[in-house]
Amino acid sequence: MLNTIYQLVRPRQFEVAFEDIALDKEHILVRPTHLSICNADQRYYQGKRSEDILRQKLPMALIHEGIGKVVYDPTGEFQVGERVVLIPNTPCGEDSVIGENYLRSSKFRGSSMNGLMQEYVQTVGDRMVRVPEGLNDLVAAFTEMVTVCYGAVSRFGRTAHARREAIGVWGDGNMGYITALLLKYRFPESKVYVFGVTESKLSDFSFADGTYLVSAIPKELKIDHAFECVGGNAAGQVINQIIDLIQPEGTIGILGVSEDPVPINTRMILEKGLRVIGTSRSGREEFLGVLQLYTQQPRVPEYLEKLIGGAIRINEIKDMEAAFEMDIHKIMGKTILIWD
Numbered sequence: 001m002l003n004t005i006y007q008l009v010r011p012r013q014f015e016v017a018f019e020d021i022a023l024d025k026e027h028i029l030v031r032p033t034h035l036s037i038c039n040a041d042q043r044y045y046q047g048k049r050s051e052d053i054l055r056q057k058l059p060m061a062l063i064h065e066g067i068g069k070v071v072y073d074p075t076g077e078f079q080v081g082e083r084v085v086l087i088p089n090t091p092c093g094e095d096s097v098i099g100e101n102y103l104r105s106s107k108f109r110g111s112s113m114n115g116l117m118q119e120y121v122q123t124v125g126d127r128m129v130r131v132p133e134g135l136n137d138l139v140a141a142f143t144e145m146v147t148v149c150y151g152a153v154s155r156f157g158r159t160a161h162a163r164r165e166a167i168g169v170w171g172d173g174n175m176g177y178i179t180a181l182l183l184k185y186r187f188p189e190s191k192v193y194v195f196g197v198t199e200s201k202l203s204d205f206s207f208a209d210g211t212y213l214v215s216a217i218p219k220e221l222k223i224d225h226a227f228e229c230v231g232g233n234a235a236g237q238v239i240n241q242i243i244d245l246i247q248p249e250g251t252i253g254i255l256g257v258s259e260d261p262v263p264i265n266t267r268m269i270l271e272k273g274l275r276v277i278g279t280s281r282s283g284r285e286e287f288l289g290v291l292q293l294y295t296q297q298p299r300v301p302e303y304l305e306k307l308i309g310g311a312i313r314i315n316e317i318k319d320m321e322a323a324f325e326m327d328i329h330k331i332m333g334k335t336i337l338i339w340d
Helices: 039-045 051-057 143-159 174-186 232-245 266-272 284-296 299-307 317-328
Strands: 002-010 013-020 028-036 065-072 083-086 121-123 128-130 166-170 191-196 210-213 225-228 251-254 275-278 308-313 334-338
Touching: 013 317, 028 083, 039 317, 065 143, 128 284, 143 174, 143 225, 143 251, 143 275, 143 284, 166 174, 166 232, 174 191, 174 225, 174 299, 225 232, 232 251, 232 266, 284 299, 299 308, 308 317, 317 334
Parallel strands: 166 191, 166 225, 191 210, 225 251, 251 275, 308 334
Antiparallel strands: 002 013, 028 065, 028 121, 028 334, 065 083, 083 128
Protein backbone atom coordinates (compact mmCIF):
# COMPACT_ATOMS: atom_id res chain seq x y z
CA MET A 1 0.00 0.00 0.00
CA LEU A 2 1.07 3.58 -0.61
CA ASN A 3 1.94 5.78 2.37
CA THR A 4 2.12 9.59 2.39
CA ILE A 5 5.03 11.16 4.27
CA TYR A 6 5.32 14.89 5.04
CA GLN A 7 9.02 15.64 5.06
CA LEU A 8 10.99 18.72 5.96
CA VAL A 9 13.18 19.22 2.88
CA ARG A 10 14.86 22.42 4.04
CA PRO A 11 14.27 24.82 6.95
CA ARG A 12 10.65 26.00 7.05
CA GLN A 13 9.61 23.96 3.99
CA PHE A 14 7.57 20.73 4.03
CA GLU A 15 6.93 18.60 0.96
CA VAL A 16 4.97 15.41 0.29
CA ALA A 17 6.75 12.13 -0.44
CA PHE A 18 5.30 8.69 -1.09
CA GLU A 19 6.52 5.30 0.09
CA ASP A 20 5.26 1.82 -0.58
CA ILE A 21 4.48 -0.19 2.59
CA ALA A 22 4.65 -3.96 2.28
CA LEU A 23 2.17 -5.61 4.62
CA ASP A 24 3.58 -8.65 6.41
CA LYS A 25 2.93 -10.82 9.46
CA GLU A 26 5.15 -8.88 11.88
CA HIS A 27 4.52 -5.17 11.39
CA ILE A 28 1.59 -3.16 12.68
CA LEU A 29 0.13 -0.07 11.02
CA VAL A 30 -0.84 2.90 13.16
CA ARG A 31 -2.66 6.03 12.02
CA PRO A 32 -1.21 9.03 13.93
CA THR A 33 -3.90 11.20 15.53
CA HIS A 34 -2.15 13.63 17.92
CA LEU A 35 1.45 14.81 17.58
CA SER A 36 3.47 17.10 19.84
CA ILE A 37 6.21 19.48 18.69
CA CYS A 38 9.50 19.21 20.57
CA ASN A 39 12.41 21.66 20.72
CA ALA A 40 14.42 19.13 18.69
CA ASP A 41 11.84 19.40 15.89
CA GLN A 42 12.13 23.17 16.03
CA ARG A 43 15.90 23.05 15.67
CA TYR A 44 15.45 21.24 12.37
CA TYR A 45 12.49 23.37 11.25
CA GLN A 46 14.29 26.65 11.95
CA GLY A 47 17.62 25.39 10.57
CA LYS A 48 19.39 25.73 13.91
CA ARG A 49 21.42 22.57 13.40
CA SER A 50 24.74 22.80 11.58
CA GLU A 51 24.70 22.70 7.79
CA ASP A 52 26.48 19.34 7.84
CA ILE A 53 23.80 17.83 10.08
CA LEU A 54 20.97 19.27 7.97
CA ARG A 55 22.51 17.83 4.80
CA GLN A 56 22.78 14.41 6.46
CA LYS A 57 19.29 14.34 7.96
CA LEU A 58 17.01 16.05 5.45
CA PRO A 59 14.63 15.32 3.86
CA MET A 60 12.98 13.74 6.90
CA ALA A 61 9.57 13.55 8.56
CA LEU A 62 9.71 15.32 11.92
CA ILE A 63 8.13 14.63 15.34
CA HIS A 64 8.80 11.82 17.77
CA GLU A 65 6.10 12.58 20.36
CA GLY A 66 2.66 11.28 19.54
CA ILE A 67 -0.18 8.80 19.71
CA GLY A 68 -2.29 7.05 17.13
CA LYS A 69 -4.87 4.35 16.47
CA VAL A 70 -4.15 0.84 15.29
CA VAL A 71 -5.49 0.19 11.80
CA TYR A 72 -3.86 -3.18 11.05
CA ASP A 73 -2.27 -5.80 13.31
CA PRO A 74 -1.48 -9.22 11.86
CA THR A 75 -0.06 -10.36 15.23
CA GLY A 76 -3.39 -10.02 17.06
CA GLU A 77 -1.73 -8.22 19.98
CA PHE A 78 -3.76 -5.03 19.49
CA GLN A 79 -7.32 -4.40 18.45
CA VAL A 80 -8.11 -2.19 15.47
CA GLY A 81 -8.99 1.26 16.82
CA GLU A 82 -6.96 0.96 20.04
CA ARG A 83 -5.12 4.13 21.08
CA VAL A 84 -1.39 3.65 21.45
CA VAL A 85 1.63 5.75 22.36
CA LEU A 86 4.38 5.29 19.81
CA ILE A 87 7.91 4.71 21.15
CA PRO A 88 10.34 6.62 18.90
CA ASN A 89 13.52 4.84 19.98
CA THR A 90 14.16 1.84 17.74
CA PRO A 91 16.98 -0.42 18.98
CA CYS A 92 18.91 -2.43 16.42
CA GLY A 93 20.58 -4.65 19.01
CA GLU A 94 20.74 -5.53 22.70
CA ASP A 95 23.26 -4.97 25.48
CA SER A 96 23.21 -6.43 28.99
CA VAL A 97 24.56 -3.20 30.47
CA ILE A 98 23.64 -0.27 28.21
CA GLY A 99 20.01 0.85 27.92
CA GLU A 100 18.33 0.78 24.51
CA ASN A 101 18.19 4.59 24.39
CA TYR A 102 21.97 4.88 24.80
CA LEU A 103 23.05 2.26 22.28
CA ARG A 104 24.85 4.06 19.47
CA SER A 105 23.28 1.64 16.99
CA SER A 106 19.70 2.60 17.92
CA LYS A 107 17.62 4.69 15.54
CA PHE A 108 15.24 7.43 16.61
CA ARG A 109 12.18 8.83 14.86
CA GLY A 110 12.58 12.40 13.70
CA SER A 111 16.38 12.16 13.95
CA SER A 112 17.89 9.09 12.27
CA MET A 113 14.65 7.83 10.67
CA ASN A 114 11.35 9.33 9.59
CA GLY A 115 9.21 10.69 12.39
CA LEU A 116 5.46 10.58 12.89
CA MET A 117 4.38 13.14 10.27
CA GLN A 118 3.02 10.37 8.07
CA GLU A 119 -0.36 9.03 7.04
CA TYR A 120 0.57 5.65 8.53
CA VAL A 121 3.43 4.52 10.75
CA GLN A 122 4.67 0.96 10.33
CA THR A 123 6.10 -0.46 13.53
CA VAL A 124 6.26 -3.54 15.77
CA GLY A 125 4.40 -4.38 18.96
CA ASP A 126 7.13 -3.55 21.45
CA ARG A 127 7.39 -0.01 20.05
CA MET A 128 3.80 0.70 21.17
CA VAL A 129 2.08 0.99 24.53
CA ARG A 130 -1.67 1.20 25.10
CA VAL A 131 -3.06 4.55 26.22
CA PRO A 132 -4.97 4.22 29.52
CA GLU A 133 -8.71 4.67 29.19
CA GLY A 134 -9.81 8.22 29.96
CA LEU A 135 -6.40 9.83 29.47
CA ASN A 136 -6.65 13.16 27.66
CA ASP A 137 -5.40 12.75 24.05
CA LEU A 138 -3.56 16.09 24.23
CA VAL A 139 -1.63 14.97 27.33
CA ALA A 140 -0.98 11.52 25.91
CA ALA A 141 0.56 13.15 22.83
CA PHE A 142 3.62 14.38 24.78
CA THR A 143 4.10 11.21 26.83
CA GLU A 144 7.57 10.75 25.31
CA MET A 145 8.82 13.95 26.92
CA VAL A 146 7.44 12.81 30.27
CA THR A 147 9.28 9.50 29.89
CA VAL A 148 12.62 11.30 29.55
CA CYS A 149 12.02 13.13 32.85
CA TYR A 150 10.75 9.89 34.40
CA GLY A 151 13.97 8.17 33.34
CA ALA A 152 16.07 10.92 34.91
CA VAL A 153 14.15 10.70 38.19
CA SER A 154 14.42 6.89 38.19
CA ARG A 155 18.19 7.01 37.64
CA PHE A 156 18.45 9.57 40.44
CA GLY A 157 16.55 7.21 42.73
CA ARG A 158 19.02 4.42 42.01
CA THR A 159 22.24 6.41 42.35
CA ALA A 160 21.86 9.44 44.65
CA HIS A 161 22.81 9.19 48.31
CA ALA A 162 20.07 8.87 50.92
CA ARG A 163 20.01 12.48 52.15
CA ARG A 164 17.25 13.91 50.00
CA GLU A 165 15.75 16.60 52.19
CA ALA A 166 15.93 19.27 49.47
CA ILE A 167 16.00 18.76 45.70
CA GLY A 168 16.37 21.69 43.32
CA VAL A 169 15.11 21.89 39.75
CA TRP A 170 16.58 24.61 37.54
CA GLY A 171 14.27 25.52 34.66
CA ASP A 172 10.78 27.05 34.58
CA GLY A 173 9.80 25.54 31.22
CA ASN A 174 8.11 22.31 30.22
CA MET A 175 10.94 19.98 31.22
CA GLY A 176 11.45 21.69 34.57
CA TYR A 177 7.71 21.48 35.26
CA ILE A 178 7.51 17.76 34.46
CA THR A 179 10.70 16.87 36.36
CA ALA A 180 9.64 18.77 39.48
CA LEU A 181 6.17 17.19 39.36
CA LEU A 182 7.57 13.66 39.07
CA LEU A 183 10.05 14.30 41.86
CA LYS A 184 7.25 15.45 44.15
CA TYR A 185 5.26 12.28 43.54
CA ARG A 186 8.27 9.93 43.65
CA PHE A 187 9.80 11.46 46.78
CA PRO A 188 6.92 13.04 48.73
CA GLU A 189 9.03 13.48 51.87
CA SER A 190 11.58 15.66 50.02
CA LYS A 191 11.27 19.38 49.55
CA VAL A 192 11.26 20.23 45.83
CA TYR A 193 12.37 23.76 44.94
CA VAL A 194 12.20 25.25 41.45
CA PHE A 195 14.52 27.95 40.13
CA GLY A 196 13.76 30.05 37.07
CA VAL A 197 13.86 33.45 35.42
CA THR A 198 10.16 34.28 34.91
CA GLU A 199 7.86 34.88 37.88
CA SER A 200 4.68 34.24 35.87
CA LYS A 201 5.93 30.81 34.79
CA LEU A 202 7.11 29.91 38.29
CA SER A 203 3.59 30.63 39.57
CA ASP A 204 2.39 27.52 37.69
CA PHE A 205 4.49 25.25 39.92
CA SER A 206 1.79 25.09 42.58
CA PHE A 207 2.87 21.60 43.68
CA ALA A 208 6.45 22.69 44.50
CA ASP A 209 7.59 23.50 48.03
CA GLY A 210 9.12 26.76 46.88
CA THR A 211 10.04 28.72 43.75
CA TYR A 212 12.86 31.23 43.34
CA LEU A 213 14.24 33.53 40.70
CA VAL A 214 17.83 32.53 39.92
CA SER A 215 18.83 36.12 40.70
CA ALA A 216 17.30 36.05 44.20
CA ILE A 217 18.14 32.72 45.83
CA PRO A 218 18.26 32.94 49.67
CA LYS A 219 21.78 32.46 51.00
CA GLU A 220 20.59 30.08 53.68
CA LEU A 221 18.91 27.68 51.23
CA LYS A 222 20.60 24.26 51.11
CA ILE A 223 20.21 21.82 48.19
CA ASP A 224 21.17 18.15 48.48
CA HIS A 225 20.65 17.26 44.82
CA ALA A 226 19.69 19.13 41.66
CA PHE A 227 18.39 18.80 38.11
CA GLU A 228 19.33 21.06 35.19
CA CYS A 229 16.40 21.43 32.76
CA VAL A 230 17.45 24.50 30.77
CA GLY A 231 19.90 23.59 28.01
CA GLY A 232 21.01 25.95 25.26
CA ASN A 233 23.52 28.73 25.78
CA ALA A 234 22.42 29.22 29.40
CA ALA A 235 23.25 25.65 30.43
CA GLY A 236 26.81 26.41 31.54
CA GLN A 237 25.73 29.29 33.75
CA VAL A 238 22.95 27.19 35.28
CA ILE A 239 25.17 24.17 35.95
CA ASN A 240 27.78 26.39 37.59
CA GLN A 241 25.15 27.96 39.84
CA ILE A 242 24.05 24.45 40.84
CA ILE A 243 27.66 23.48 41.57
CA ASP A 244 28.00 26.54 43.82
CA LEU A 245 24.81 25.82 45.80
CA ILE A 246 24.68 22.04 46.03
CA GLN A 247 25.91 20.24 49.12
CA PRO A 248 29.02 17.99 48.88
CA GLU A 249 28.54 14.56 47.31
CA GLY A 250 25.24 15.60 45.77
CA THR A 251 23.95 14.36 42.41
CA ILE A 252 23.32 16.67 39.45
CA GLY A 253 20.97 15.38 36.76
CA ILE A 254 21.43 17.06 33.38
CA LEU A 255 18.51 17.01 30.94
CA GLY A 256 18.88 20.23 28.91
CA VAL A 257 20.21 19.91 25.35
CA SER A 258 22.91 22.32 24.15
CA GLU A 259 24.13 22.47 20.57
CA ASP A 260 27.55 23.78 21.57
CA PRO A 261 29.89 22.73 24.40
CA VAL A 262 29.40 24.71 27.61
CA PRO A 263 32.07 25.52 30.23
CA ILE A 264 31.49 24.15 33.73
CA ASN A 265 33.47 24.42 36.96
CA THR A 266 35.11 20.99 37.10
CA ARG A 267 37.36 22.09 39.98
CA MET A 268 34.36 22.38 42.32
CA ILE A 269 32.88 19.14 40.98
CA LEU A 270 36.07 17.50 42.22
CA GLU A 271 36.27 19.41 45.51
CA LYS A 272 32.68 18.61 46.41
CA GLY A 273 32.79 15.04 45.12
CA LEU A 274 29.71 15.61 42.95
CA ARG A 275 28.08 13.05 40.70
CA VAL A 276 26.84 14.29 37.30
CA ILE A 277 24.36 12.12 35.37
CA GLY A 278 23.06 12.86 31.89
CA THR A 279 19.71 11.60 30.63
CA SER A 280 18.53 11.51 27.03
CA ARG A 281 15.60 9.86 25.31
CA SER A 282 13.97 6.77 26.80
CA GLY A 283 13.00 3.17 26.20
CA ARG A 284 10.00 0.91 26.60
CA GLU A 285 10.55 0.56 30.35
CA GLU A 286 10.08 4.30 30.88
CA PHE A 287 6.91 4.39 28.76
CA LEU A 288 5.38 1.55 30.77
CA GLY A 289 6.33 3.32 34.00
CA VAL A 290 4.79 6.65 32.99
CA LEU A 291 1.49 5.17 31.80
CA GLN A 292 1.25 3.11 34.99
CA LEU A 293 1.89 6.30 36.98
CA TYR A 294 -0.94 8.06 35.14
CA THR A 295 -3.30 5.27 36.22
CA GLN A 296 -2.09 5.10 39.82
CA GLN A 297 -1.77 8.87 40.31
CA PRO A 298 -4.50 10.53 38.21
CA ARG A 299 -3.52 13.93 39.59
CA VAL A 300 -0.30 13.76 37.57
CA PRO A 301 -1.96 13.94 34.12
CA GLU A 302 -4.31 16.58 35.54
CA TYR A 303 -1.30 18.75 36.39
CA LEU A 304 0.17 18.04 32.95
CA GLU A 305 -2.93 19.50 31.30
CA LYS A 306 -1.48 22.90 32.20
CA LEU A 307 1.23 22.24 29.62
CA ILE A 308 -1.21 22.11 26.71
CA GLY A 309 -0.13 25.33 25.06
CA GLY A 310 -2.30 25.06 21.97
CA ALA A 311 -3.82 22.59 19.53
CA ILE A 312 -4.14 23.04 15.79
CA ARG A 313 -5.88 20.81 13.26
CA ILE A 314 -3.68 19.71 10.40
CA ASN A 315 -5.34 19.15 7.04
CA GLU A 316 -2.68 20.41 4.64
CA ILE A 317 0.93 21.54 4.52
CA LYS A 318 0.17 25.18 5.28
CA ASP A 319 -1.38 24.03 8.58
CA MET A 320 1.89 22.29 9.48
CA GLU A 321 3.87 25.45 8.82
CA ALA A 322 1.37 27.52 10.83
CA ALA A 323 1.65 25.12 13.78
CA PHE A 324 5.44 25.26 13.84
CA GLU A 325 5.42 29.05 13.55
CA MET A 326 2.89 29.29 16.38
CA ASP A 327 5.03 26.99 18.49
CA ILE A 328 8.05 29.27 18.08
CA HIS A 329 6.23 32.16 19.74
CA LYS A 330 4.60 30.29 22.63
CA ILE A 331 5.61 31.32 26.14
CA MET A 332 5.26 27.86 27.64
CA GLY A 333 3.48 24.59 27.01
CA LYS A 334 3.30 22.05 24.22
CA THR A 335 1.84 22.66 20.77
CA ILE A 336 -0.26 19.67 19.73
CA LEU A 337 -1.09 18.80 16.12
CA ILE A 338 -4.49 17.16 15.69
CA TRP A 339 -3.44 15.08 12.72
CA ASP A 340 -6.54 15.11 10.51
